[in-house]
Amino acid sequence: KAGVTQTPRYLIKTRGQQVTLSCSPISGHRSVSWYQQTPGQGLQFLFEYFSETQRNKGNFPGRFSGRQFSNSRSEMNVSTLELGDSALYLCASSGTGGFQETQYFGPGTRLLVL
């Protein structure tokens, strides 16, 4: 079974721009979660989508948004980029996001904001 894929793997943007990251979950998985990883803050939960609905949300500003399509693929959008948005963005998928399920992570998208 193919793993979680994320595109693009690397991205360079300038302040003020917006960016869209994509995540394709493992086939059959319906829950997709997004995390931001930075050296200072570590791994922080952004949001989780299940069946095209945002089910859970972390403590990030409204510039961070996402959506999920009917095939469970998910996109994350960051508008008005700031230098502090430079990070590795990881997505993880699981079957239903239930407490007993393991989240499988993709390789991440490394975003650099200049």
Added chain:
Amino acid sequence: AQSVTQLDSQVPVFEEAPVELRCNYSSSVSVYLFWYVQYPNQGLQLLLKYLSGSTLVKGINGFEAEFNKSQTSFHLRKPSVHISDTAEYFCAVLPQAGTALIFGKGTTLSVSS
């Protein structure tokens, strides 16, 4: 609120030596516990998890962890490490009925010969 503390940010060890990576958590609700490993320029890979049952959990690559409810700890151990174990290790908790993993800051394990 839940939080996870990984007590050592860096752990240097020699090859074939035993290692313990420490993890403590605080939570007002019951949680499930996880250890993930991240190799350079890669995503996270699950090493092991504790959901219920035996407090000693065995994972991949020879790692194991022990859940200690009274001490709210979930330390990761390996009796003999290899150079290839060099990576960053993350302890995480998942509140029961929750869907968001809460991670510790990570411990960098450096194995040298």
